[in-house]
Amino acid sequence: MKSVSRLGWAGLVGVLVLAGWLLPRWLVFLLALALAKGVAVLSVVVLMRAGLVSFGQGLFFAAAAYAAGFAMRWGVRETLLLVPWSVGVAVLVGALAGLLVARYRDIFFAMLTLALSMVLYGILIKAYGVTGGSDGIRIPTPTLLGVQFSGEGARLVVYYLAVAATVVAAWTMGRYDRSPAGYLAQAVRDNELRVAYLGAPVPRVVYLGFLLSSGLAGLGGVLTALNVGHVDPGLSYWTTSGELVFIAVLGGTGSVMGPLAGAVVYELIRSYAFKYAPYAWQMMLGAAMLLIILFLPGGLWSPVERLWRRQTT
Amino acid sequence: MAEADHVRTPILEVEDLTLRFGSITAAERETVIVYPGELVGIVGPNGAGKTTFLNLITGYLRPERGKIRFWGQDVVGLSPHQITALGVGRSFQIPQLFLTLTVRENVLVALATREERWADLRRPLHEPARVQAADEVLVQFGLLAQADRPAGELPEGGRKLLDVAMAFALRPRLLLMDEPTSGVSAREKFQVMDTLVQVLREAGVTALFVEHDMEVVRRYATRVLVLSNGRILADGVPAEVLDDPEVRLAVTGRH
Amino acid sequence: MDKLAVIAVDGLVFASWLFLVSAGLSLIYGVLRILNVAHGGLFAVGAYAGASLVVAYSAAGLWPLGALLALLAAAVASGLVLGLVVERGVLRWTYGREPVMQLLVTFSVFLILEDLTKLLWGVSPYYAYQPYQLLGQARVAGIDYPVYSFLLLVVAGGTGLGLWWFVRRTRFGRLVVAVIHDPEISVAMGVNLARVYVTTFTLGAVLAALGGAFTAPMISVVPGIGVEVIVLAFAVVVVGGLGSLEGAAVGALLIGLVRAAAVHLVPVLELFTIYLVMAAVLLVRPLGLFGRIEARRI
Numbered sequence: 001m002k003s004v005s006r007l008g009w010a011g012l013v014g015v016l017v018l019a020g021w022l023l024p025r026w027l028v029f030l031l032a033l034a035l036a037k038g039v040a041v042l043s044v045v046v047l048m049r050a051g052l053v054s055f056g057q058g059l060f061f062a063a064a065a066y067a068a069g070f071a072m073r074w075g076v077r078e079t080l081l082l083v084p085w086s087v088g089v090a091v092l093v094g095a096l097a098g099l100l101v102a103r104y105r106d107i108f109f110a111m112l113t114l115a116l117s118m119v120l121y122g123i124l125i126k127a128y129g130v131t132g133g134s135d136g137i138r139i140p141t142p143t144l145l146g147v148q149f150s151g152e153g154a155r156l157v158v159y160y161l162a163v164a165a166t167v168v169a170a171w172t173m174g175r176y177d178r179s180p181a182g183y184l185a186q187a188v189r190d191n192e193l194r195v196a197y198l199g200a201p202v203p204r205v206v207y208l209g210f211l212l213s214s215g216l217a218g219l220g221g222v223l224t225a226l227n228v229g230h231v232d233p234g235l236s237y238w239t240t241s242g243e244l245v246f247i248a249v250l251g252g253t254g255s256v257m258g259p260l261a262g263a264v265v266y267e268l269i270r271s272y273a274f275k276y277a278p279y280a281w282q283m284m285l286g287a288a289m290l291l292i293i294l295f296l297p298g299g300l301w302s303p304v305e306r307l308w309r310r311q312t313t
Numbered sequence: 314m315a316e317a318d319h320v321r322t323p324i325l326e327v328e329d330l331t332l333r334f335g336s337i338t339a340a341e342r343e344t345v346i347v348y349p350g351e352l353v354g355i356v357g358p359n360g361a362g363k364t365t366f367l368n369l370i371t372g373y374l375r376p377e378r379g380k381i382r383f384w385g386q387d388v389v390g391l392s393p394h395q396i397t398a399l400g401v402g403r404s405f406q407i408p409q410l411f412l413t414l415t416v417r418e419n420v421l422v423a424l425a426t427r428e429e430r431w432a433d434l435r436r437p438l439h440e441p442a443r444v445q446a447a448d449e450v451l452v453q454f455g456l457l458a459q460a461d462r463p464a465g466e467l468p469e470g471g472r473k474l475l476d477v478a479m480a481f482a483l484r485p486r487l488l489l490m491d492e493p494t495s496g497v498s499a500r501e502k503f504q505v506m507d508t509l510v511q512v513l514r515e516a517g518v519t520a521l522f523v524e525h526d527m528e529v530v531r532r533y534a535t536r537v538l539v540l541s542n543g544r545i546l547a548d549g550v551p552a553e554v555l556d557d558p559e560v561r562l563a564v565t566g567r568h
Numbered sequence: 569m570d571k572l573a574v575i576a577v578d579g580l581v582f583a584s585w586l587f588l589v590s591a592g593l594s595l596i597y598g599v600l601r602i603l604n605v606a607h608g609g610l611f612a613v614g615a616y617a618g619a620s621l622v623v624a625y626s627a628a629g630l631w632p633l634g635a636l637l638a639l640l641a642a643a644v645a646s647g648l649v650l651g652l653v654v655e656r657g658v659l660r661w662t663y664g665r666e667p668v669m670q671l672l673v674t675f676s677v678f679l680i681l682e683d684l685t686k687l688l689w690g691v692s693p694y695y696a697y698q699p700y701q702l703l704g705q706a707r708v709a710g711i712d713y714p715v716y717s718f719l720l721l722v723v724a725g726g727t728g729l730g731l732w733w734f735v736r737r738t739r740f741g742r743l744v745v746a747v748i749h750d751p752e753i754s755v756a757m758g759v760n761l762a763r764v765y766v767t768t769f770t771l772g773a774v775l776a777a778l779g780g781a782f783t784a785p786m787i788s789v790v791p792g793i794g795v796e797v798i799v800l801a802f803a804v805v806v807v808g809g810l811g812s813l814e815g816a817a818v819g820a821l822l823i824g825l826v827r828a829a830a831v832h833l834v835p836v837l838e839l840f841t842i843y844l845v846m847a848a849v850l851l852v853r854p855l856g857l858f859g860r861i862e863a864r865r866i
Contacts, residue, residue: 180425183418186411187422189413191412194411196394286678287676293669297669
């Protein structure tokens with residue numbers, strides 16, 4: 001119920017792998033960006049399991065992206081080192097931030113996470129000597145297993161990296177959803193008091209979700225950095241976080257597939273809307289979100305999911 | 314020998330428990346000792362401090378003065394989750410359920426929290442052994458037929474039972490129930506209590522339960538506490554205590 | 569010693585601005601229990617409306633000080649219209665839903681307002697310096713201050729007193745207090761909840777627009793000015809205790825003074841002061857300085 005069947009997943013991965021070969025280059029690039037964002041959207045969804053909305057995922061997104069940038073500057077170019085290192089930094093930031101915010105709920109949680117990401121934004125802007133200020137840091141092409149790719153090849157490597165990371169993220173998320181910790185998170189959303197009266201420490205349940213969330217957001221961040229080849233403070237700005245929340249609502253938070261599908265649809269629409277209606281773009285987003293919240297609370301994916309369930313039962 | 318010692322050790326000792334909210338006395342020098350195997354009914358008029366008594370024992374409220382010992386261990390200052398983890402289960406006057414989870418999942422979550430390793434992502438909630446244990450609990454409470462329904466769809470009587478079942482699934486040594494039969498129709502009342510008492514007896518759980526219906530207390534409690542204005546007015550065998558005219562006046566307002 | 573005086577004056581001026589831009593947010597939260605993210609958008613619309621009306625008024629060559637009344641008129645008009653439209657058109661359909669969903673709804677409205685200002689006023693900056701210039705400078709504690717800064721003190725003070733009078737001294741204000749205290753009982757007592765909600769939200773919207781309009785003469789009005797205001801206003805309101813007007817005033821004062829001190833003593837920290845104050849207050853008092861504790865739930 002919570003996951004699309006294994007067959008569905010295998011098919012999807014097959015399609016993504018083939019897409020790398022068959023689709024035009026610009027579309028592959030766009031897809032890689034969408035997957036990176038989709039992984040970060042999963043980080044928002046993890047917290048929504050516990051009824052929490054974070055408007056500050058940019059904190060981890062940017063922390064991991066900059067971690068990759070610094071590592072590159074120190075001479076580390078190997079993808080298989082860069083990704084774990086960057087995700088590790090994001091989780092560390094999450095471990096510290098979580099101590100502060102795990103006690104808070106509702107809008108307090110939303111706005112405190114927002115404030116933290118804005119603090120990082122401020123630091124990234126101000127510490128010009130280290131972070132390059134608003135110019136940011138350039139990310140050169142990484143190596144894979146010591147091999148330096150260039151041009152088209154490099155693009156494809158980053159794309160397949162994004163596919164692999166998406167699979168790992170979705171698998172982890174599925175695990176979490178089925179685990180006692182995942183159900184406890186939902187239990188916290190439903191009735192926090194009862195969770196305490198079952199003998200479970202509520203803050204620790206939230207904290208665990210927060211750690212997982214920071215790791216997923218970090219994974220999305222480092223993928224984005226490698227894709228774009230550049231990081232800047234905008235990654236930590238609250239609109240980045242707001243965008244992730246928007247995609248989560250768009251795709252629906254009930255499944256793992258919804259947010260990923262939402263991210264792809266969103267990136268496709270955005271690339272056109274940004275070009276043809278730059279001043280009405282946010283307005284369309286806002287209107288779409290209103291319509292979804294008011295008329296399709298499960299997100300765009302929810303009818304698909306309902307159909308799927310009817311087919312399988 | 315060991316068995317006799319065990320019986321004599323109190324499971325709950327409350328001594329001189331006091332709490333005031335401004336001019337309202339929520340608890341005033343309450344002293345009670347409960348031994349294993351007892352089934353204690355707590356009666357008293359509205360506002361007598363019955364729920365407050367449970368809130369104090371479970372750490373939801375902190376007393377100004379007094380001691381609370383569970384199995385000899387001082388629990389004042391511990392939080393509800395810590396006290397629950399020591400073996401004190403609690404059910405609620407208004408059922409506190411996870412309404413978007415199914416009935417079975419509600420019990421599964423309770424079972425999982427009893428284990429130390431709930432944070433282990435490698436094992437799913439629906440492990441066969443755990444599902445079996447959950448279904449056993451559901452059978453005991455007559456809820457198995459509803460196992461796959463969301464808890465939010467249960468009728469009031471079913472919610473009450475599930476609320477107790479979740480507390481019971483923790484295998485507590487002491488179970489506190491806040492009006493287990495309120496909201497249940499008069500006809501079903503005795504049926505619900507029959508189920509509860511039988512389950513508790515079989516599991517050897519000591520229990521305190523708040524109750525409005527004097528007939529229920531008379532029939533099921535082995536001992537009764539009468540609360541009034543945060544004080545313990547009487548404590549003894551139901552047949553004697555409930556026939557005391559002074560108690561009747563305090564509880565029902567009538568002779 | 570001079571430095572202390574400067575910090576006090578700067579702090580007071582900044583605090584009155586903070587109170588002005590956060591009062592509406594606090595009021596709406598207090599009554600509707602909704603954190604209105606669209607507050608930033610209403611602020612921006614107020615700023616644009618105020619700026620363009622001042623520009624038009626000044627070009628007409630009438631009584632110069634009337635430009636201040638133009639600011640007021642622009643704020644009231646735009647706040648009234650948008651407040652009514654947003655509450656009746658969108659918000660009322662979300663009453664009773666999860667707070668998080670309501671937050672997302674106001675976030676959507678904010679996004680829409682952001683682009684609406686771009687479509688209506690374009691993306692090039694507006695300057696409405698006339699009222700600012702007109703009032704000139706005054707020397708306080710050996711430093712020249714724009715008199716307009718002190719006008720802010722008056723406007724913020726007037727707003728605060730006006731709200732206090734409205735809530736404590738009028739019949740409608742008493743209804744509002746009843747609703748804040750317990751919506752269910754109020755309805756049972758015959759209070760028309762829908763009317764209280766629409767009135768409060770519209771008043772909050774007018775306050776947001778007022779903040780924007782009176783900010784306009786001090787800045788160049790450009791797209792994106794609403795974003796920062798949400799975060800600032802939220803910080804003020806959280807420090808004071810969500811929904812408490814007294815709290816918003818104290819929160820504004822605290823943050824204003826701390827920021828002024830940082831500007832003059834440790835400039836590096838200026839950008840972070842507001843977050844530091846917020847984090848510090850919440851660590852000690854999770855519900856803010858004037859936050860109320862919820863009643864018993866079990």
